[in-house]
Amino acid sequence: MIIRKSAAALIGVSLVTGGALFLVLKNSLIESQLEGLLTKQFNAKSEISGLSLNPIDLQGQISKIEIADQDRPIQNLIQSSKAEADIAGWPIFRGNLVIDTLSIKDLEIGAPRTTSGALTTRVAAKKTANNTGQVTPASEAPTTDIAAEAQTDETNGKQTEDDEINWKSLADNMPKLDLSQASKQLNIPDLTKGLELQSLKQIQQTKQENKQKIDELKTQLDNDDLKKRIAETKQQLATLKTRNITDIKSAEKALKEIESIKKNVAAINRDYKKINNDANQLIRASTLQKSQLSENIRQDINTAKQLANIRNIDTRDIAIILFGPATMQKMQQIMQYADMIKQYIPESEPEDPNERRMGRDILFPVTRGFEPRLLVRNMAFNGRHGSKIFSGSLQNFSSNPLRYQKPVVLSLDSRVNEASWHLGSTLTSVGNNLNNNIQVIGKNIKNQTIKLSKRKDPSNPNRAILTNSDIVADLTVGKNILSGKIKLSADTLDLTFAQKATKKFDREIQNALGKSFRNVVINATLSGSFTKPGLTLNTNIDQRISKRLKAVIGDKIAQANKKLENHVTNSIAKELNIANKDIAAYSKPVKAILSGNAKDSRQLNQLRTQTENDLKAKLSNLKKAHARELKKKAENKLKKSLKGLKL
Amino acid sequence: MFGLNPLQFIFRLLIGADQPRAVAGGLAIGFFIGLTPGWPLHILLACLLLLILNVNISAAMIAMGLAVSLSWLFDPVINAIGSLFLQDIQALHSFWTWAYNNPVLAWTRFNNTMVMGALISGGISAILIATVGASLLIKYQTSWVAKLKNFKVFKWLQRSILARAYAWLAGGA
Numbered sequence: 001m002i003i004r005k006s007a008a009a010l011i012g013v014s015l016v017t018g019g020a021l022f023l024v025l026k027n028s029l030i031e032s033q034l035e036g037l038l039t040k041q042f043n044a045k046s047e048i049s050g051l052s053l054n055p056i057d058l059q060g061q062i063s064k065i066e067i068a069d070q071d072r073p074i075q076n077l078i079q080s081s082k083a084e085a086d087i088a089g090w091p092i093f094r095g096n097l098v099i100d101t102l103s104i105k106d107l108e109i110g111a112p113r114t115t116s117g118a119l120t121t122r123v124a125a126k127k128t129a130n131n132t133g134q135v136t137p138a139s140e141a142p143t144t145d146i147a148a149e150a151q152t153d154e155t156n157g158k159q160t161e162d163d164e165i166n167w168k169s170l171a172d173n174m175p176k177l178d179l180s181q182a183s184k185q186l187n188i189p190d191l192t193k194g195l196e197l198q199s200l201k202q203i204q205q206t207k208q209e210n211k212q213k214i215d216e217l218k219t220q221l222d223n224d225d226l227k228k229r230i231a232e233t234k235q236q237l238a239t240l241k242t243r244n245i246t247d248i249k250s251a252e253k254a255l256k257e258i259e260s261i262k263k264n265v266a267a268i269n270r271d272y273k274k275i276n277n278d279a280n281q282l283i284r285a286s287t288l289q290k291s292q293l294s295e296n297i298r299q300d301i302n303t304a305k306q307l308a309n310i311r312n313i314d315t316r317d318i319a320i321i322l323f324g325p326a327t328m329q330k331m332q333q334i335m336q337y338a339d340m341i342k343q344y345i346p347e348s349e350p351e352d353p354n355e356r357r358m359g360r361d362i363l364f365p366v367t368r369g370f371e372p373r374l375l376v377r378n379m380a381f382n383g384r385h386g387s388k389i390f391s392g393s394l395q396n397f398s399s400n401p402l403r404y405q406k407p408v409v410l411s412l413d414s415r416v417n418e419a420s421w422h423l424g425s426t427l428t429s430v431g432n433n434l435n436n437n438i439q440v441i442g443k444n445i446k447n448q449t450i451k452l453s454k455r456k457d458p459s460n461p462n463r464a465i466l467t468n469s470d471i472v473a474d475l476t477v478g479k480n481i482l483s484g485k486i487k488l489s490a491d492t493l494d495l496t497f498a499q500k501a502t503k504k505f506d507r508e509i510q511n512a513l514g515k516s517f518r519n520v521v522i523n524a525t526l527s528g529s530f531t532k533p534g535l536t537l538n539t540n541i542d543q544r545i546s547k548r549l550k551a552v553i554g555d556k557i558a559q560a561n562k563k564l565e566n567h568v569t570n571s572i573a574k575e576l577n578i579a580n581k582d583i584a585a586y587s588k589p590v591k592a593i594l595s596g597n598a599k600d601s602r603q604l605n606q607l608r609t610q611t612e613n614d615l616k617a618k619l620s621n622l623k624k625a626h627a628r629e630l631k632k633k634a635e636n637k638l639k640k641s642l643k644g645l646k647l
Numbered sequence: 648m649f650g651l652n653p654l655q656f657i658f659r660l661l662i663g664a665d666q667p668r669a670v671a672g673g674l675a676i677g678f679f680i681g682l683t684p685g686w687p688l689h690i691l692l693a694c695l696l697l698l699i700l701n702v703n704i705s706a707a708m709i710a711m712g713l714a715v716s717l718s719w720l721f722d723p724v725i726n727a728i729g730s731l732f733l734q735d736i737q738a739l740h741s742f743w744t745w746a747y748n749n750p751v752l753a754w755t756r757f758n759n760t761m762v763m764g765a766l767i768s769g770g771i772s773a774i775l776i777a778t779v780g781a782s783l784l785i786k787y788q789t790s791w792v793a794k795l796k797n798f799k800v801f802k803w804l805q806r807s808i809l810a811r812a813y814a815w816l817a818g819g820a
Contacts, residue, residue, distance in 0.1 A: 007698040090750065358684065359726055359761025362733045364740070364747035 068117020107383030390414035466490035656705035667784030677707030681714025729764030
């Protein structure tokens with residue numbers, strides 16, 4: 001016989017016994033499986049008790065469900081003693097827990113725990129290692145629950161610092177307006193203390209450059225051969241003048257030499273003229289003009305205004321100044337919802353380490369639906385948190401949303417007094433696409449107070465009270481980018497001040513801003529990277545606030561600006577004058593050289609003319625003497641001839 | 648006396664005491680089980696077959712030990728075979744995708760390169776062992792066992808105190 005009958009019978013009996021054991025132990029087994037999965041998912045102790053399942057359809061009740069808060073282990077994140085679940089049967093045999101429907105009633109949030117909900121050392125250390133992508137050696141792991149908790153907090157804190165928006169920095173970098181300044185008699189030099197004027201720098205720099213040019217010119221003039229050439233020519237003329245000229249021939253020769261010297265003198269005159277022109281041009285150009293500084297003067301005035309913080313009442317600034325920090329606070333609150341939701345959605349289930357003989361799992365396209373380790377298809381819940389009553393639903397909550405691919409949809413409605421709040425979110429994935437939506441809607445909020453400014457002076461409003469307001473916030477979030485808008489509308493907005501006004505100016509400001517604004521709408525948009533999002537903000541009361549403020553402080557600000565402008569331009573004019581005086585002083589030796597050259601040149605010309613004239617006169621005299629001599633000789637010769645004739 | 652079974656098996660094999668087909672079947676199934684890492688569904692089925700079918704369990708145990716040792720030695724090759732079938736042969740992709748989405752076949756962990764490599768190489772080896780091994784054993788029993796039994800050494804061994812002690816310990820061969 002090819003089959004062992006006894007073995008077949010034994011296997012049959014084993015299967016039946018196993019099945020029976022499963023039926024008996026299934027509740028404990030599923031409880032333990034569910035606890036393990038929830039603990040892994042929420043990174044905190046999760047306890048399930050009193051699970052009773054119908055063995056046929058696997059529908060059942062849970063008498064108590066507690067999930068500790070990983071950030072505050074002394075309290076529960078959620079707790080309920082009334083839950084009904086419909087669990088899918090086959091996935092249990094595959095090691096997965098798929099809950100088709102889960103209904104939780106009387107859900108409590110933040111209920112205190114009797115024992116710490118922190119994970120034991122090994123689990124916490126493993127989870128931390130998974131988070132950071134590194135393996136923590138057992139020897140380095142903390143030894144107590146508290147240490148594990150501290151480490152978790154530290155890790156979370158670090159993540160917040162590195163990856164999330166620095167709300168404080170954003171709020172600090174917003175424009176601020178100090179209205180109290182307009183009430184004071186402005187001491188402009190004090191306000192501009194420490195101001196470095198670019199114009200003054202430009203004056204100093206140009207002065208140095210021009211001084212260098214003048215110095216170079218002086219060196220050039222000192223080394224010039226013009227003086228030498230003048231001296232040589234003078235020497236030549238003096239030689240000619242003192243030469244003993246006795247006959248016409250030598251006189252004519254000297255006159256010819258004078259012609260040659262004349263050409264040299266003309267060349268010297270030309271060179272001198274050129275040098276003189278160039279030098280005078282350079283000296284003239286060295287004198288600084290105010291027009292050269294106009295661009296820097298304009299910039300200096302703006303810088304001084306910024307330093308003195310005398311800002312014009314710009315309608316664009318009003319919204320940011322008044323509501324910027326408060327809007328950031330609202331955004332921060334909404335982002336906390338996003339963070340809370342996101343932290344429970346890991347990117348994927350941790351992969352098994354690739355050991356020898358483990359091989360690699362090849363993932364093929366999922367066509368019939370991927371089954372994660374934990375899946376809650378539909379969950380409905382209601383409960384109470386303090387004075388808030390809430391109800392909501394959650395769909396497609398899974399341990400591996402990246403592969404499960406169906407969006408996690410959360411809807412939460414709560415009611416506090418007469419106000420109603422709705423939180424809705426659709427999280428598709430945690431990839432860097434803007435496809436996760438979070439919406440917060442608040443309706444009919446009777447009195448909403450917005451903290452405006454930390455300043456406590458009586459001229460700056462520190463709170464805005466919105467009556468009958470609605471808020472709608474839509475946020476689209478990727479892993480590192482976000483885009484969102486908040487619309488806040490209210491029937492009335494009242495600005496209040498921390499201190500009662502005692503001075504006239506403060507009273508004027510408080511009267512101007514203290515009257516209610518009706519039908520207020522504030523729109524804010526936030527977009528960009530998580531760490532540096534850009535904020536734009538506008539309100540329909542910008543113009544109204546601006547108008548009221550301008551009526552009180554507009555003139556004072558205009559006057560202050562004028563004073564500031566004069567202060568800056570006067571400072572520059574003074575420095576300009578000093579610089580030009582310095583340049584004139586530097587130019588003095590150069591001018592003396594030029595003057596000396598001119599004198600030399602004039603003397604040379606005179607000498608040349610005088611010498612030439614002397615020579616010409618000498619030649620003329622010689623010629624006359626020669627003529628007289630010839631005449632005398634001719635007369636004598638004629639007399640002798642006449643004597644011989646003896647008529 | 649489980650540890651003595653392999654010795655007993657070798658002795659019985661030498662004297663032709665067991666059915667050749669049962670021995671070959673045990674070796675084939677054991678080799679197949681031993682080559683595959685972990686306990687995927689098809690290995691559990693193979694274990695059930697081992698228990699239900701009238702095959703030699705001692706032979707299976709020996710083959711399993713041998714296969715485990717060999718798989719440690721040849722796992723790069725086994726892994727490469729699995730990778731070849733799962734990734735490189737494009738024609739099989741649609742089939743693998745279908746199987747991957749089948750809830751029962753997914754339990755076989757066929758999409759793991761080692762499991763697939765072991766399934767292919769272990770399956771081929773098992774068929775070869777079952778067929779060629781059986782015919783070799785039959786040939787051995789018909790032509791060699793009679794001759795072996797006439798050897799003086801063999802007769803001496805059968806009569807030796809060692810053989811009798813073993814027979815007593817093993818509960819009689």
